[in-house]
Amino acid sequence: MSEYNLPLPAMGESIAEAIIIRWLKKEGDFVKKEDILVEIATDKVNSEISSPVNGILKKKLFAPNEVAKVGNFIAILETEEKFSLEYIPIIEKRKKRFYSPLVRTIAKKEGISFYELETIEGTGEKKRITKKDILEYIRIKKRNIVIPKYNRYNNSIIQNIKNKNQKNEEIIEMDRMCRITAEHMIRSKNISAHVTSFVEADVTNIVKWREKIKDTFQKNTGEKLTLMSVFVECVVKAIKDLPMINISVNGTSIIKKRNIHIGLATALPNGNLIVPVIKNADSYNLIGLIKIINDLIKRAKSNQLKPEETQGGTYTISNIGSFGNLFGTPIIHQPQVAILAIGLIQKKLSIIETPKGDLIGIRHKIYLSHSYDHRVINGVLGGCFAKKVALYLEKFNCYTKI
Numbered sequence: 001m002s003e004y005n006l007p008l009p010a011m012g013e014s015i016a017e018a019i020i021i022r023w024l025k026k027e028g029d030f031v032k033k034e035d036i037l038v039e040i041a042t043d044k045v046n047s048e049i050s051s052p053v054n055g056i057l058k059k060k061l062f063a064p065n066e067v068a069k070v071g072n073f074i075a076i077l078e079t080e081e082k083f084s085l086e087y088i089p090i091i092e093k094r095k096k097r098f099y100s101p102l103v104r105t106i107a108k109k110e111g112i113s114f115y116e117l118e119t120i121e122g123t124g125e126k127k128r129i130t131k132k133d134i135l136e137y138i139r140i141k142k143r144n145i146v147i148p149k150y151n152r153y154n155n156s157i158i159q160n161i162k163n164k165n166q167k168n169e170e171i172i173e174m175d176r177m178c179r180i181t182a183e184h185m186i187r188s189k190n191i192s193a194h195v196t197s198f199v200e201a202d203v204t205n206i207v208k209w210r211e212k213i214k215d216t217f218q219k220n221t222g223e224k225l226t227l228m229s230v231f232v233e234c235v236v237k238a239i240k241d242l243p244m245i246n247i248s249v250n251g252t253s254i255i256k257k258r259n260i261h262i263g264l265a266t267a268l269p270n271g272n273l274i275v276p277v278i279k280n281a282d283s284y285n286l287i288g289l290i291k292i293i294n295d296l297i298k299r300a301k302s303n304q305l306k307p308e309e310t311q312g313g314t315y316t317i318s319n320i321g322s323f324g325n326l327f328g329t330p331i332i333h334q335p336q337v338a339i340l341a342i343g344l345i346q347k348k349l350s351i352i353e354t355p356k357g358d359l360i361g362i363r364h365k366i367y368l369s370h371s372y373d374h375r376v377i378n379g380v381l382g383g384c385f386a387k388k389v390a391l392y393l394e395k396f397n398c399y400t401k402i
Contacts, residue, residue, distance in 0.1 A: 265339075
């Protein structure tokens, strides 16, 4: 039998770590190749890691609620397949510290990974680990009761606690996603100088077009015809006209993005928020946008998104009208510099300008709330962008669509 050290795999360009949510196998269990071993979470997305070999789960190297970095070994499996040895030289090349054959033998016997060895403080020459160091580490490890450390990824269960002094109060512990969102929002407000501009748009043509063809469209394509696809299309057009909205900031440098990746802030059934991203949104026609938006939102609400599908956005849209809000002051999704909130569509009495004079009629109107980072986007650009999106919405030509 040989050992296979299971690493935490790479899950996206900007994802460096994940939390262990729960193990689906116990130590000593036999696992088949492609059996799911463990559930992990990266930022806001849960994922599963399968076994790449047939074998026995010998040791779990991370407990639930602990954070592992990409490349760390998270479990050791005993297998008849010869895989594990190939990882040893890779790890050793990354590390500067030398491990004696005796230390390696003790570590292997006790199930201590190379990553765990790196955490042990050595007292030998050049801080090398001696036999005494590793035996003392093992003694303390076996004696102590391991309590998961608090960290920003803790996946705590909501607890209802009665306060002895205030019996009418209820204390509810934030869950992991709520804590992550809270930290992200506070960090964004500390980083960016938020300013919000508001613009009203007439979307009567869009509403009437959708009402006319939505049933036939769904029957023919199996897809629900949502207005969000039109909003995304108009935002993409506005970004092409005003590309300095599609930027990020690094210190005193402005990074102008060539790709347009649109994030869609999506409310989950439990009340939390997630932002799936339409990569290269400018490469889709309207039908393509409808399909990808429906797919992303459906999988977001059923917790089936891949980690990379929530990464890399360059601009975000939030549909606050879906829960009855007219306008708001959305917080920028870092490291982006702007976000657009779309309000509730309302019927309003409006003045309609015609060649024969002004008329009063009923029109469908919405408010667009555009928050932007005043460090790099001034009021002219931020306000003009919101107005540009409104103009594209008002110029919507139903005869050239679908």
